[in-house]
Amino acid sequence: MFIIDAHLDLSMNAMEWNRNLQLDVAAIRQREEGLTDKPDRGKNTVSLPALRKGNIGLVVATQIARYVAHESKLSGWHSPQQAWAQTQGQLAWYKAMEAQGEMIQIKDSKSLKIHLDQWNDGSPTEGKPVGYILSLEGADSFINIEYLETAYQYGLRAVGPAHYGPGRYANGTDATGTMNAEGLALLKKMEALNIILDATHLCDDAFWQAMDHFNGHVWASHNNCRSLVNHNRQFSDEQLKTLIERDAVIGAAFDAWMIVPGWAKGQSTPQQMNCTMNRIIDHIDHICQLAGNSLHVGIGSDLDGAFGKEQSPADIDTIADLQKMEKLLAQRGYNNADVKNILHQNWIRFLQKAWK
Numbered sequence: 001m002f003i004i005d006a007h008l009d010l011s012m013n014a015m016e017w018n019r020n021l022q023l024d025v026a027a028i029r030q031r032e033e034g035l036t037d038k039p040d041r042g043k044n045t046v047s048l049p050a051l052r053k054g055n056i057g058l059v060v061a062t063q064i065a066r067y068v069a070h071e072s073k074l075s076g077w078h079s080p081q082q083a084w085a086q087t088q089g090q091l092a093w094y095k096a097m098e099a100q101g102e103m104i105q106i107k108d109s110k111s112l113k114i115h116l117d118q119w120n121d122g123s124p125t126e127g128k129p130v131g132y133i134l135s136l137e138g139a140d141s142f143i144n145i146e147y148l149e150t151a152y153q154y155g156l157r158a159v160g161p162a163h164y165g166p167g168r169y170a171n172g173t174d175a176t177g178t179m180n181a182e183g184l185a186l187l188k189k190m191e192a193l194n195i196i197l198d199a200t201h202l203c204d205d206a207f208w209q210a211m212d213h214f215n216g217h218v219w220a221s222h223n224n225c226r227s228l229v230n231h232n233r234q235f236s237d238e239q240l241k242t243l244i245e246r247d248a249v250i251g252a253a254f255d256a257w258m259i260v261p262g263w264a265k266g267q268s269t270p271q272q273m274n275c276t277m278n279r280i281i282d283h284i285d286h287i288c289q290l291a292g293n294s295l296h297v298g299i300g301s302d303l304d305g306a307f308g309k310e311q312s313p314a315d316i317d318t319i320a321d322l323q324k325m326e327k328l329l330a331q332r333g334y335n336n337a338d339v340k341n342i343l344h345q346n347w348i349r350f351l352q353k354a355w356k
Contacts, residue, residue: 006300007222011090040308054320057119067140083141138163160198222300251300270314294338
């Protein structure tokens with residue numbers, strides 16, 4: 001079945017992890033044998049051939065570059081100008097993939113329809129360009145909000161104002177506090193340009209403020225349920241219900257510590273913690289129960305979001321294994337229409353409404 005994944009850090013992997021995503025996953029792993037600079041070396045799960053093998057023909061692909069103040073313990077860039085330049089290098093990689101016929105940018109209803117028709121014409125997926133919708137994870141790289149207009153012109157269609165910690169426009173995971181004046185101005189500019197607000201990573205204070213001030217289209221590209229794994233990175237039932245009321249779609253994230261409670265980073269293993277795709281379906285099912293239907297949840301895997309097999313569900317070797325979700329959802333009692341909603345139709349419906 002055709003799958004849409006609403007959150008992949010492809011350009012980060014290409015540019016900061018130095019991965020040639022045109023290769024098979026096995027070839028990337030082989031090249032990384034013996035490297036220890038990052039915890040997921042030799043354990044990656046994502047590449048363009050793997051996406052095609054899994055019939056994952058459309059993704060929301062990110063730019064990401066965090067600014068960090070001098071006292072911050074987080075990794076990131078030391079000035080907004082450096083962060084902006086990093087996102088432009090990431091953009092250049094996407095454009096290089098387009099020039100090679102590996103990817104194609106989707107930024108309006110017309111290009112969406114053409115791409116979906118191509119991927120669902122019954123022909124083999126090998127050789128088809130992977131469609132990508134460009135999203136910015138964390139707005140720190142906007143030197144000022146006028147840069148949002150520039151980004152819109154090159155195809156940016158979604159923005160998450162925050163990432164981890166305090167941000168220049170909004171505070172994110174593990175931080176607190178409402179958005180500043182620049183953050184509220186950013187929301188206003190996003191609404192004027194019809195840019196989707198990605199509520200993922202907003203701290204609770206900023207989340208509720210954004211819901212009060214932003215009247216455009218909202219999604220949560222990669223979020224799980226706080227009631228199942230109690231951490232501020234997840235959304236509470238109250239937050240999930242608010243997103244459902246806003247006709248949002250919430251993408252289930254495949255990062256193990258967000259899937260099962262009690263995960264100790266660098267110590268726990270997927271097998272030890274019984275972390276499987278069925279545990280992700282627990283989060284999906286929870287959102288469906290809150291909504292009373294299957295219309296507000298999808299996949300936003302975040303696979304290779306600075307982790308690999310060591311922190312992914314045990315039944316995933318590569319991202320192509322997302323195809324297993326069809327059978328697993330059916331085994332949990334979801335009918336074919338529900339499965340289609342979760343694997344692709346909800347994201348399509350959302351985009352068609354946002355871009356009409």
